[in-house]
Amino acid sequence: MSDEKKKLDISDEMIAERRSGSGKMPDDMPKWMASTIINIDKFSKWVGNIVCWLTIPLILAMVYEVLARKLFTAPTMWAYDMSRFLYGALFMLGAGYALSRGVHIRADFLYRNFKVKTQGKVDTSLYVLFYFPGLLFFLYMTTIFVGESIMRSERGMDTAWMPYMWPIKSCLWFGILFLIIQGVAELFKSYYAATRGKWPN
Secondary structure, three states: OOOOHHHHHHHHHHHHHHOOOOOOOOOOOOHHHHHHHHHHHHHHHHHHHHHHHHHHHHHHHHHHHHHHHHHOOOOOHHHHHOOOOHHHHHHHHHHHHHHHHOOOOOOOHHHHHOOHHHHHHHHHHHHHHHHHHHHHHHHHHHHHHHHHHHOOOOEOOOOOOOOEEEHHHHHHHHHHHHHHHHHHHHHHHHHHHHOHHHHHH
């Protein structure tokens, strides 16, 4: 395979994956910034390692429901709810870790051709103008949302099981918080790229 072909294949990868390296920060990065990025990335990895275990009860609930329904004609009232609750929790609580690893879906067909400094400037601007204001607004609204659910002891009304709703709604709140925390690290990375012309890892 030619060098040009290899370069094309690399450019077709998600741009964000370039930031999921060893975690070692460049020597010319301010120590406080490097320390903040490393600690936040470690925190997100720790959260991701814990949250991934939710896949086990999720799979067990789904398998149990299928076997009970198909083999014994005895569908459960709780398995479907548990599967969607666990999937929602997995999705939201793991969002910060996914951001740190660069696996969120993004449209890179123009961005991938920008110079690194331009990429950094675009990312920095978008984080400041849209990412943080949007997530802070969602966090505020979700705080009200979860608080009301706890105060009213809200239950799901779409099934006979009627589970409490505040645990899964709380996952939404924590998921947004984790995204905000990881966003700080991503902002510092993009600022470094915008000023130094290279990504930190």
